[in-house]
Each structure stands twice: as C-alpha cells, then as structure tokens.
Amino acid sequence: xxxxxxxxxxxxxxxxxxxxxxxxxxxxxxxxxxxxxxxxxxxxxxxxxxxxxxxxxxxxxxxxxxxxxxxxxxxxxxxxxxxxxxxxxxxxxxxxxxxxxxxxxxxxxxxxxxxxxxxxxxxxxxxxxxxxxxxxxxxxxxxxxxxxxxxxxxxxxxxxxxxxxxxxxxxxxxxxxxxxxxxxxxxxxxxxxxxxxxxxxxxxxxxxxxxxxxxxxxxxxxxxxxxxxxxxxxxxxxxxxxxxxxxxxxxxxxxxxxxxxxxxxxxxxxxx
Numbered sequence: 142x143x144x145x146x147x148x149x150x151x152x153x154x155x156x157x158x159x160x161x162x163x164x165x166x167x168x169x170x171x172x173x174x175x176x177x178x179x180x181x182x183x184x185x186x187x188x189x190x191x192x193x194x195x196x197x198x199x200x201x202x203x204x205x206x207x208x209x210x211x212x213x214x215x216x217x218x219x220x221x222x223x224x225x226x227x228x229x230x231x232x233x234x235x236x237x238x239x240x241x242x243x244x245x246x247x248x249x250x251x252x253x254x255x256x257x258x259x260x261x262x263x264x265x266x267x268x269x270x271x272x273x274x275x276x277x278x279x280x281x282x283x284x285x286x287x288x289x290x291x292x293x294x295x296x297x298x299x300x301x302x303x304x305x306x307x308x309x310x311x312x313x314x315x316x317x318x319x320x321x322x323x324x325x326x327x328x329x330x331x332x333x334x335x336x337x338x339x340x341x342x343x344x345x346x347x348x349x350x351x352x353x354x355x356x357x358x359x360x361x362x363x364x365x366x367x368x369x370x371x372x373x374x375x376x377x378x379x380x381x382x383x384x385x386x387x388x389x390x391x392x393x394x395x396x397x398x399x400x401x402x403x404x405x406x407x408x409x410x411x412x413x
Contacts, residue, residue, distance in 0.1 A: 144368040145212055146172040147239075148361060149204070149230055150219030150247070151180035151192075151256070157402030158184075158354030163217060163361035165405035170383060172365035175211060177203040179230070180222035182256075186353055186397025192256070197225035204233045215241035217364035218269065219357055224261040231268035241367040244273045245360035246282045262286075270308045274367070275316045275377075277360045278305065280323040295321070295330055302334040311336075316373050318363070320356070322346075333377050340374055344385055351391035351401035358403055359384045 148163035156162065160176045167174035179200050183191035207213070216239045221227045234242060246265055248257040257265070266286055270276060283301050284291040286308065292301050302319045309315040314335070321330040326346070333340040362380035370376035387403035393412065396402050404410075 144172045144214040144365065145175060146215045146217070146361075146364050146368075147175045147177065147207065147213045148217045148219065148364070149177045149179050149200075149221070150217070150357070151182055151222060152178055153182055153184045153354070155185045155353075155397060155402070157186060157396065157400075158357045159220060162354040162357045162402065162405065163219065163364075166358045166361040166383075166387075167365040169405050169409060170362055170365040171369065172215070174365075175207060175213070177207065179226050180220050180256075182220075185399065186401055187399035189256070192222065194223050195226065197223065197229045200226050201229045201233060204230070204237075208233075208237050213237070213239050214368040215239065215243070215364040217243045217245065217360045219245045219360065220247040220256050221261065221265070222256065223258055224264050227261045227264040228268060231264065231272065234269070234272055240274075241364060242273045242275075243360050243364045243367070244269055244276045245356050246270075246276065246278050246286060247356065248282050248285055266308060271310050273309060274314055275318055275363060275373070276305065276309070277318045277320065277356065277363065279320045279356060283319060291323070293324070295324070298324075298330070298332055299334075299339060302332045302339065303336075306334055306336045314373065316377070318359075318377060320359070322355070331381060333374060335373070338374075340377075342378060342381055344381070347385070347388050349388060349391055350399075351388065351394070351403060353400040353402050355384060355388065355403060358387060358405065
C-alpha cells in the first residue's frame with residue numbers, strides 16, 4: 142500500500158526547502174504527499190526577505206479537514222514560526238496520534254535568518270518533542286532545545302543525543318537523529334539513539350554550496366520511509382543515503398546563485 146504522508150511546514154518559493162522540498166522528497170521515495178501550510182516566506186537561495194505567519198486557527202482547520210478524509214501514515218513537522226501555531230499543531234497531533242511523527246525543529250535558515258519565535262521554543266520542547274517518534278535536530282538546534290552551547294565533538298554529540306532522548310516520551314520507538322554536519326572535518330557523523338542503542342552513521346563531506354533544505358529533505362524522507370520499513374535504523378539509513386545522493390547530484394541543477402537545492406529527483410531524472 143502506498144503510504145500517505147503529511148508535511149506541516151513553511152513555504153519556500155525557491156523550492157529548495159520547506160513544503161515544496163518535502164513534497165518532492167516524499168514523492169521521490171514512493172509516498173503520496175499532502176501538506177498543511179504553517180508559514181509563508183519570501184525567500185530564495187541567498188536568504189529570507191520576509192515572513193508572513195498563517196493564523197493558528199486556519200492551521201488547525203487545515204489539519205482537521207485533512208485528517209477527516211485522508212488516512213495519514215507519516216507526518217513531518219518543519220517550520221512553524223509562531224508559538225500559537227506550535228501549540229495548535231501539538232494539540233492536533235495529540236488528538237490524531239499519527240503512527241510516525243518526525244520533527245525537524247526548524248529555527249534558523251541556511252542563510253542565518255531566524256525562522257522560529259523565541260517564545261515558541263518552550264512550546265516546541267514541552268508540547269511537541271514528547272509526542273514525536275523521531276526528532277532530527279542539527280547541532281545548533283540541539284543546543285537551543287537543551288538550553289546549552291552548541292556541540293563541538295562527537296563525544297559531546299553522544300551526550301547531547303542522550304539528553305535529547307530524555308525530552309521525549311519514555312515508551313519504545315522514540316528516536317533522536319542528531320545531525321553532525323556542523324562539526325569540522327571531512328567526515329559527517331550522524332547519530333541515531335533510542336535511549337538504548339547509539340548508532341553512528343558516518344559519511345564523507347561533499348564539497349558543495351548546494352545544501353539549501355537538507356534538513357527539510359531528510360526529515361521528509363524519514364516520514365516517507367518509516368511507514369515502508371519494518372525497523373527504524375534501516376529507514377534512517379535509507380533516508381540518509383537518499384539525501385547524500387541528492388547532495389552529490391545537486392550540481393546537475395542550476396537554481397539561484399546562493400545555497401542551491403539538492404537534487405530530489407536524482408533517481409528519476411536522467412543524468413545531465
């Protein structure tokens with residue numbers, strides 16, 4: 142059965158990040174993608190020039206209307222922007238209880254622009270994180286969630302993964318996917334942790350500026366693949382492999398002059 146997936150996130154008009162990137166990733170990985178728009182941005186590969194919030198009540202209406210009709214097998218949550226929207230999304234996820242709920246705690250764009258109100262961090266940490274089956278913070282986001290300085294070593298990553306897991310529900314099948322791309326060096330080590338197992342997922346760093354929307358793409362890939370795999374580590378490795386190849390093939394695209402997008406359809410489109 143083809144899974145139905147949902148992304149709740151913001152819109153990036155350039156298509157490299159946010160809902161448009163999520164829909165591309167989910168579609169490329171064999172899922173039927175649906176979307177709830179939580180925020181609007183004026184954005185390109187060079188930066189964000191404006192953010193327009195979506196009223197929290199309308200976000201609620203979008204979610205309720207969708208779930209009233211469509212079976213949703215996996216949900217990815219990305220940019221929420223406001224505290225009120227974060228609270229509404231947390232309330233509706235608690236009500237509908239999707240089997241797979243992946244949170245990418247989007248706080249800062251690749252350009253450095255802030256995408257989440259400071260007042261929303263507490264709601265994210267206290268209301269959404271405990272519900273998730275997986276969270277996918279990068280190292281700066283992990284520091285914000287833990288109210289600590291950013292991690293600087295792999296050893297500190299392990300400690301941070303353990304602390305992040307304690308923010309989640311203590312039942313089984315709750316995972317932290319901690320992304321290590323901000324560490325220096327030629328290797329990119331991600332950690333997958335469920336409170337017991339700590340799985341290292343290393344990869345060689347790719348020398349490219351085309352990294353816009355990598356976090357969005359990974360979390361969307363996870364939401365699409367978790368319903369299709371019998372265990373979480375295999376789904377996580379498949380999502381990481383998909384993103385790695387999408388970055389490696391990103392040079393085949395010519396989109397903008399800043400941080401370009403990854404190639405979501407690298408498996409489906411012919412090589413240039």
